[in-house]
Amino acid sequence: MFWGKSRNLIVALEVGSTKVAAAVGEIRPDGTLALLGIGESASGQIRKCEIVDFEVAQGCVRDALAEAEQKTDVVIAEVYLAISGAHIRSSNTRVTTVINTDGDEITQEHMQELHEMAAAQPLPTDHAIVHHLLQHYVLDDGSTTDNPIGLTSKQLTAHFHQVCGLATRLQTTIRCVKELSIEVKNYALSSYATAQAVLTRNQKQIGAVVINLGGGVSDYIVYQKGAVVHSGVLGVGGDHLTNDIVSGLKIPYAKAEMLKKTEGSVMIDPAQSEDRITLPGAYNFEEKKVYRSSLNTIMQARQAEIFEIILEDLQAASFWPDFGGTIYITGGASQVKGLVDLAAQIFPCPVELAHQSPFDGDQNYGRRPDLSTLLGLLHYARKAELELPSTRGLARVGQSLRRALASMRLI
Numbered sequence: 001m002f003w004g005k006s007r008n009l010i011v012a013l014e015v016g017s018t019k020v021a022a023a024v025g026e027i028r029p030d031g032t033l034a035l036l037g038i039g040e041s042a043s044g045q046i047r048k049c050e051i052v053d054f055e056v057a058q059g060c061v062r063d064a065l066a067e068a069e070q071k072t073d074v075v076i077a078e079v080y081l082a083i084s085g086a087h088i089r090s091s092n093t094r095v096t097t098v099i100n101t102d103g104d105e106i107t108q109e110h111m112q113e114l115h116e117m118a119a120a121q122p123l124p125t126d127h128a129i130v131h132h133l134l135q136h137y138v139l140d141d142g143s144t145t146d147n148p149i150g151l152t153s154k155q156l157t158a159h160f161h162q163v164c165g166l167a168t169r170l171q172t173t174i175r176c177v178k179e180l181s182i183e184v185k186n187y188a189l190s191s192y193a194t195a196q197a198v199l200t201r202n203q204k205q206i207g208a209v210v211i212n213l214g215g216g217v218s219d220y221i222v223y224q225k226g227a228v229v230h231s232g233v234l235g236v237g238g239d240h241l242t243n244d245i246v247s248g249l250k251i252p253y254a255k256a257e258m259l260k261k262t263e264g265s266v267m268i269d270p271a272q273s274e275d276r277i278t279l280p281g282a283y284n285f286e287e288k289k290v291y292r293s294s295l296n297t298i299m300q301a302r303q304a305e306i307f308e309i310i311l312e313d314l315q316a317a318s319f320w321p322d323f324g325g326t327i328y329i330t331g332g333a334s335q336v337k338g339l340v341d342l343a344a345q346i347f348p349c350p351v352e353l354a355h356q357s358p359f360d361g362d363q364n365y366g367r368r369p370d371l372s373t374l375l376g377l378l379h380y381a382r383k384a385e386l387e388l389p390s391t392r393g394l395a396r397v398g399q400s401l402r403r404a405l406a407s408m409r410l411i
Contacts, residue, residue, distance in 0.1 A: 009036075010385060011068070012377035013061070013079040014190070015051070015173055017216025017239065018332060019043050020060045021371065022068040022079070025378040028360075033382045035361030038371070039068030048216040048235045049084040049190070051172050058176045065182065078183040080381040081174065082373055083130050084190035084219055086235030087166040092135070092318075093121055096157040106148045106156055111137075114158040121162065128167040130189055135159040135227035146226075161228040163189050188380050190373045191221035191231055196383075197376030198330055198354035199223065207325020210354065211310060212373060213333035215239045218306050222319065229319045234309055238333025241302045248298040249290050255279055259295060260336065266303040267338030268296045300342065307346045328354035332370030 008027040014020065020043055024036045041063035045053030065076055095117040097110055118132045136144045139153040148156055174184050194212045195204075204223040211220045214237045222230040238260075245256035245264075263277050273293045281287035314320050327347050329339065334353065343351040356366045356375060365371055 008385065009074060010378060010381040011074075011076050011079045012082070012193075012374050012381055013065070013177065014082040014374045014377065015043075015046060015049065015057070015061060015176070016082075016084075016373075017043055017046055017049055017214060017237065018370075020046075020057075020064040021374045022064045022076070023365075023371075023374050023378050024068050024072040024074055024076070025359075025361075025382070027382050027385060031382075031386060033359045033378060035359050035365060035375070035378065036074070037068060037071035037362075038365055038374070039064045039066065039071060041067065043215075046216075048086050048237075049214070050087070050169055051176060054172065054176060058179065061176055062180055065180070076182060078185045079177060080186045080188065080377055080384070081177065081184050082190045082193050082377050083165065083170065083173070083187050084214075084217055084233055085165060085169055086217060086233055087169050088130070088163065088189070088219075088233045089124065089127065089165065090161060090163045090231045092159065092229065093118065093162050094138075094157055094159045095121070096155055098155050099153055104152045104154055106151050106153060108149060110156055111149070111158075114156065118158065118160045118162070123164050126167055127164040128170055129162070129164050130170070130187060131161070131163040131192065133161040133163070133192070133228045135161060135229065136225075159227075161231065163192075163231060186381070186384055188377055189219075189221075189231065191219040191233070192228065193376040193380050194219075194330060194373045195221050195223065195228075195376065196379040197356045197372050198328055200357075201226070203326070203328075207323050209314065209323075209325065209327045211327060211329045211331075213238060213306070213329065213331035213339075215332060218310065218331075218333075220310055222314070222317075222323075224319050224323065224325070230314065230317045232310070232313050234306065236302075236306055236309075238331075238336075240306075241299050241333070241336070244298050244302050245295065249294065251279065251288065251290070252285060255285070259290075260299065263292065263295065264299050265296045265337035266300045266342045268293060268300060272296075296338075299336065300338075303336070303339070303342060304346060307343055311347055323349070326350040326352055328352055330354035330356075330369045330372040334369050 010025050012023045020041045022039045026034045041060045044060050045056040051057040097113050137148045138144050138157040140155050195210045205226045208223045216237045218237050219233040242256045275292040276289045279288045
C-alpha cells in the first residue's frame with residue numbers, strides 16, 4: 001500500500017452535511033478489520049451532501065484528513081469515498097447473453113460480458129454510474145443462482161440494481177479530494193456503505209430497510225434475499241427539524257439545535273401539555289419559556305413527513321408486497337427521543353435502531369450512529385481490497401464511475 005508494504009491500511013472519507021469524517025483502518029492478516037482512528041471536521045458550505053462553496057468545503061476535508069493522520073501517524077494518499085445527495089437516482093435493470101460454448105457451459109467470460117452490458121445501459125442525461133450491484137443470475141429454466149459458472153443454460157440473465165448521479169456533482173466532490181493530492185481509489189453509495197456496518201448476512205437475506213437519518217439528507221437502502229432491490233436519497237434531514245423549530249418558536253438556530261437534542265421528542269405526551277422549558281438569556285437573547293408540547297409538535301410533524309415520504313416510495317416499488325423484514329434506523333439524526341415509537345406508528349413492519357458490526361479498536365466510535373456510514377465504508381473497503389481483482393468484486397464500481405466521468409471529460 002501507499003504507506004508501507006508491511007501494513008494493509010485503508011481510509012474511508014465521508015463528506016456530509018454536518019461534518020466531514022475520515023477513518024483509518026487496518027486489514028489484519030486474518031482478514032479482520034481494526035479501526036486505528038478517526039478525524040472529524042465540522043462541515044462548511046456543504047448542503048444536502050453537495051458542495052456549494054468549493055474552497056470552504058475543501059478546507060473541511062483537509063482538516064478531517066489532517067486530524068486522522070495525526071491520530072494514526074499515517075500519511076494518507078488515497079481514500080474510499082462515500083457518495084450521496086438528492087441528485088442520486090436508482091433503478092433495477094437486467095441484461096441477457098446467449099451461451100454458445102460447447103455443452104452450453106457458463107464461463108467467467110459470460111459473467112464478464114453481462115457486467116459490461118450492464119455498464120453500457122443508457123443513463124439519464126449528464127449522469128454517471130456509481131454502482132451496478134448484482135442481484136442474481138437467472139438460467140433459461142427460470143431458476144436463480146449467485147454463481148452460474150459451470151452450469152448449463154442456453155442463455156444467462158443478470159439482474160442489477162443500478163445507481164447513478166449527476167456527473168458534475170459527483171466530480172465536484174471527487175475533485176475536492178484529488179486537489180489535496182489524495183487519490184480517490186473507489187466510491188460507494190452512502191446507504192450501501194451504511195448497510196455494511198449495520199446488517200448481518202442473515203438480516204440481508206430475511207429482508208431489511210436501512211434508513212440513515214443525516215443532517216441534510218435521509219438515505220435508505222433495501223435488501224431482500226441477500227440482494228439490494230431498492231435505494232433512495234431524500235433531501236430532508238435533521239437540520240430541517242432544527243430550522244422548523246427556529247421558525248416555529250422564533251429562537252436562534254443554536255438554541256433550536258440544543259433544544260432538539262436535549263429536550264425534544266418526536267412523540268407528544270398529553271401529560272406534558274403544560275410543561276415549559278426555560279431558555280437562558282445571553283448577551284443577544286432574552287430569557288424565554290417555550291411549551292414542550294409546541295417543540296415536540298414541530299419535531300413530530302417534520303419527522304413523520306420524512307418517514308411518510310420514504311414509506312410512499314417503498315410502497316411504490318415492486319418488492320414491497322413480498323417484504324417481510326425489519327426497518328433499521330441509524331444516523332446522527334436518529335438520536336432524538338421517541339424516534340422508534342414514531343416510526344413504528346408509520347411503517348407497517350418491525351422497526352429497530354441499528355447496531356454496528358464489531359471491529360477491533362476504539363469501541364466508543366461503534367456506539368455513535370452518526371458514524372455508521374463512515375465505518376460501513378471501511379467494511380466496504382476491506383471487502384474490496386480482499387476481493388481484488390474479481391469481476392464481481394466491488395473494485396469494478398469505481399472503475400465504472402471513472403470510465404463514465406472520463407468519457408464526459410470530467411477527469
